[in-house]
Amino acid sequence: xxxxxxxxxxxxxxxxxxxxxxxxxxxxxxxxxxxxxxxxxxxxxxxxxxxxxxxxxxxxxxxxxxxxxxxxxxxxxxxxxxxxxxxxxxxxxxxxxxxxxxxxxxxxxxxxxxxxxxxxxxxxxxxxxxxxxxxxxxxxxxxxxxxxxxxxxxxxxxxxxxxxxxxxxxxxxxxxxxxxxxxxxxxxxxxxxxxxxxxxxxxxxxxxxxxxxxxxxxxxxxxxxxxxxxxxxxxxxxxxxxxxxxxxxxxxxxxxxxxxxxxxxxxxxxxxxxxxxxxxxxxxxxxxxxxxxxxxxxxxxxxxxxxxxxxxxxxxxxxxxxxxxxxxxxxxxxxxxxxxxxxxxxxxxxxxxxxxxxxxxxxxxxxxxxxxxxxxxxxxxxxxxxxxxxxxxxxxxxxxxxxxxxxxxxxxxxxxxxxxxxxxxxxxxxxxxxxxxxxxxxxxxxxxxxxxxxxxxxxxxxxxxxxxxxxxxxxxxxxxxxxxxxxxxxxxxxxxxxxxxxxxxxxxxxxx
Amino acid sequence: xxxxxxxxxxxxxxxxxxxxxxxxxxxxxxxxxxxxxxxxxxxxxxxxxxxxxxxxxxxxxxxxxxxxxxxxxxxxxxxxxxxxxxxxxxxxxxxxxxxxxxxxxxxxxxxxxxxxxxxxxxxxxxxxxxxxxxxxxxxxxxxxxxxxxxxxxxxxxxxxxxxxxxxxxxxxxxxxxxxxxxxxxxxxxxxxxxxxxxxxxxxxxxxxxxxxxxxxxxxxxxxxxxxxxxxxxxxxxxxxxxxxxxxxxxxxxxxxxxxxxxxxxxxxxxxxxxxxxxxxxxxxxxxxxxxxxxxxxxxxxxxxxxxxxxxxx
Numbered sequence: 002x003x004x005x006x007x008x009x010x011x012x013x014x015x016x017x018x019x020x021x022x023x024x025x026x027x028x029x030x031x032x033x034x035x036x037x038x039x040x041x042x043x044x045x046x047x048x049x050x051x052x053x054x055x056x057x058x059x060x061x062x063x064x065x066x067x068x069x070x071x072x073x074x075x076x077x078x079x080x081x082x083x084x085x086x087x088x089x090x091x092x093x094x095x096x097x098x099x100x101x102x103x104x105x106x107x108x109x110x111x112x113x114x115x116x117x118x119x120x121x122x123x124x125x126x127x128x129x130x131x132x133x134x135x136x137x138x139x140x141x142x143x144x145x146x147x148x149x150x151x152x153x154x155x156x157x158x159x160x161x162x163x164x165x166x167x168x169x170x171x172x173x174x175x176x177x178x179x180x181x182x183x184x185x186x187x188x189x190x191x192x193x194x195x196x197x198x199x200x201x202x203x204x205x206x207x208x209x210x211x212x213x214x215x216x217x218x219x220x221x222x223x224x225x226x227x228x229x230x231x232x233x234x235x236x237x238x239x240x241x242x243x244x245x246x247x248x249x250x251x252x253x254x255x256x257x258x259x260x261x262x263x264x265x266x267x268x269x270x271x272x273x274x275x276x277x278x279x280x281x282x283x284x285x286x287x288x289x290x291x292x293x294x295x296x297x298x299x300x301x302x303x304x305x306x307x308x309x310x311x312x313x314x315x316x317x318x319x320x321x322x323x324x325x326x327x328x329x330x331x332x333x334x335x336x337x338x339x340x341x342x343x344x345x346x347x348x349x350x351x352x353x354x355x356x357x358x359x360x361x362x363x364x365x366x367x368x369x370x371x372x373x374x375x376x377x378x379x380x381x382x383x384x385x386x387x388x389x390x391x392x393x394x395x396x397x398x399x400x401x402x403x404x405x406x407x408x409x410x411x412x413x414x415x416x417x418x419x420x421x422x423x424x425x426x427x428x429x430x431x432x433x434x435x436x437x438x439x440x441x442x443x444x445x446x447x448x449x450x451x452x453x454x455x456x457x458x459x460x461x462x463x464x465x466x467x468x469x470x471x472x473x474x475x476x477x478x479x480x481x482x483x484x485x486x487x488x489x490x491x492x493x494x495x496x497x498x499x500x501x502x503x504x505x506x507x508x509x510x511x512x513x
Numbered sequence: 514x515x516x517x518x519x520x521x522x523x524x525x526x527x528x529x530x531x532x533x534x535x536x537x538x539x540x541x542x543x544x545x546x547x548x549x550x551x552x553x554x555x556x557x558x559x560x561x562x563x564x565x566x567x568x569x570x571x572x573x574x575x576x577x578x579x580x581x582x583x584x585x586x587x588x589x590x591x592x593x594x595x596x597x598x599x600x601x602x603x604x605x606x607x608x609x610x611x612x613x614x615x616x617x618x619x620x621x622x623x624x625x626x627x628x629x630x631x632x633x634x635x636x637x638x639x640x641x642x643x644x645x646x647x648x649x650x651x652x653x654x655x656x657x658x659x660x661x662x663x664x665x666x667x668x669x670x671x672x673x674x675x676x677x678x679x680x681x682x683x684x685x686x687x688x689x690x691x692x693x694x695x696x697x698x699x700x701x702x703x704x705x706x707x708x709x710x711x712x713x714x715x716x717x718x719x720x721x722x723x724x725x726x727x728x729x730x731x732x733x734x735x736x737x738x739x740x741x742x743x744x745x746x747x748x749x750x751x752x753x754x755x756x757x758x759x760x761x762x763x764x765x766x767x768x769x770x771x772x773x774x775x776x777x778x779x780x781x782x783x784x785x786x787x788x789x790x791x792x793x794x795x796x797x798x799x800x801x802x803x804x805x806x807x808x809x810x811x812x813x814x815x816x817x818x819x820x821x822x823x824x825x826x
Binding site: 132134204 | 552553555557558560561563564567595599602606607661664676771773774780784
């Protein structure tokens with residue numbers, strides 16, 4: 002009998018504890034509502050990596066922006082403003098960029114921000130082997146004129162340099178910590194916040210605390226948390242319960258789930274386009290793709306409207322160009338350059354000698370090529386005689402097969418649309434990562450060289466000519482630009498950041 | 514007893530070695546392009562190759578393993594290739610999260626399934642059938658469905674519990690309880706269903722034995738017969754199933770940790786394995802193996818506590 006009583010007591014204690022938890026969390030929810038303007042909780046699908054700025058890449062910028070400042074500030078509309086550098090100017094040959102540095106700024110460890118610190122950071126970034134190290138591949142050397150003036154000497158003009166200095170390459174860490182392994186988890190910069198290492202779970206939730214002696218305007222929040230998730234369902238639950246204040250949503254289902262909640266605001270914007278990239282334009286792997294008529298036929302055979310409706314419930318804009326509306330050289334009419342026309346596709350295939358069609362093998366990548374997409378594309382291309390064969394690959398081996406082994410003549414993927422033409426040219430057009438077969442033609446070479454040599458704001462005409470040429474040559478078969486939503490609750494106002502999939506940390510302000 | 518424990522510990526260490534080697538070998542097979550995963554799509558192939566070389570991935574698998582092992586035996590599990598975090602500190606942050614859930618589920622399961630199982634076996638009739646039907650339903654319901662419904666009802670609609678996140682016990686005990694309650698409830702449904710059936714079956718078996726009849730005939734109070742004699746005899750299979758559940762819960766933890774956005778070792782396993790972060794995966798595997806060895810040892814010793822016949826020599 003004694004045992005029964007003990008069991009009963011255990012159960013009773015359990016119930017009491019559960020009730021206590023209920024009332025506890027209820028009180029907590031009310032409490033957090035009152036403190037909301039003090040705290041910003043961001044949910045993200047971008048996996049956090051090392052906080053060592055030499056390893057930074059553009060997609061992880063918000064993590065870094067809390068702790069580090071960049072040399073140049075890129076505002077939400079994409080224009081540049083002073084940050085750690087107060088002034089900058091090029092020489093006539095555009096191979097030397099002079100920077101005037103802000104005075105009286107210190108790192109968290111007390112060391113001073115000066116020319117030597119900038120030099121050490123830039124060289125470490127260029128040689129650090131990070132994912133964005135190529136942003137500074139044109140940098141020859143850094144001349145420290147005095148404590149507050151440096152000159153960046155370039156091997157050749159780099160129209161993307163100002164962008165890079167407002168991006169990963171522009172982050173500045175304490176010179177005493179550069180090269181130390183600890184920087185990855187104990188960042189030290191001049192930024193508005195410091196990492197609260199005690200509350201942070203590296204790789205999952207990062208907690209940043211406002212710095213009392215920040216050189217600039219006082220940061221908007223006392224505490225900023227960035228939590229990374231591997232599914233948007235958890236993010237939407239967090240937004241609905243007020244545990245997260247803001248997040249970007251990419252999948253249509255979760256976007257609608259957030260929109261059904263009246264307390265949440267969704268701002269639509271387009272950043273990534275999704276489409277088929279035809280790498281093998283010389284026909285080295287798949288002979289048919291070497292013929293421009295075949296590439297054009299693929300473009301005519303794709304029913305973009307049907308894809309957009311079927312795969313993303315119409316959330317997006319169909320397009321035939323990889324340039325986005327914010328990219329200099331964008332031409333609206335090119336969105337419809339290849340209307341759906343299977344008859345024309347068949348005719349072009351016949352002219353190219355592929356009247357009986359051909360087979361194209363593409364990698365199927367989890368997260369991008371859904372079953373719905375592979376079957377829709379296969380059906381559409383089958384109609385004109387092209388057979389698609391899909392190779393199922395897992396994430397990590399896929400990248401190796403695609404980029405190093407060059408095992409595929411093309412692939413479906415999502416690519417961001419930059420705000421400057423040079424970034425597009427460098428990332429997607431010139432031989433390199435997304436042009437791994439290294440194909441080019443005289444027109445592309447000539448126009449790319451011109452764009453490289455002229456200031457970014459004057460590159461519009463040449464960029465447009467290049468865009469038209471690439472669309473005409475059907476280097477790509479884009480489907481549509483996808484609508485993403487920037488969701489915020491009632492406590493926060495946020496602006497989408499031009500040229501980035503996620504807002505910068507500076508783009509969030511308390512609503513009241 | 515001591516010899517038994519020592520022998521089992523020695524076997525455990527051997528197991529650690531074998532499993533660490535097998536894991537390392539398996540991780541080296543798919544030629545995961547870690548450098549590319551680290552540096553992103555925009556990095557040049559030369560940079561990717563350089564990074565792979567700097568991580569030692571261009572060396573033969575045996576050399577890499579020997580290197581890892583020589584550090585591991587000295588207590589150095591290395592740093593995560595992706596976050597730069599020390600593997601020990603990564604495990605130290607995340608292990609309490611998963612342990613909170615797994616231990617919580619095990620306790621809840623032990624208490625509830627004992628109550629339900631004994632109740633069903635002793636009462637029989639409608640109660641028995643009710644418990645059996647509930648068990649089958651609880652066992653048949655997919656774990657993720659239970660979890661999603663619990664989140665939707667108790668977190669999103671009623672706001673009784675947070676929908677995501679984890680608060681460490683040391684920071685706020687009540688906050689900790691509020692963050693682990695739903696995950697524990699979600700995993701307990703299936704576990705209770707399974708173990709309660711086991712308890713019911715073995716208690717019912719023991720109740721029909723001759724010695725119970727004899728005890729009844731001698732006029733012992735029913736409660737004393739039940740708890741002193743029946744449950745004690747019936748506990749071995751139940752404890753064994755409970756031990757198996759505990760180990761199996763590590764798999765269930767992956768699911769709830771993802772749905773609740775908890776920074777535990779379940780979600781960590783998925784995240785770091787897909788990226789091919791070998792130091793972290795090896796650390797996780799070692800911790801899991803140690804956990805399984807220890808739990809099995811504890812179960813073997815515990816089974817002997819109420820039942821001298823089952824005591825280990």
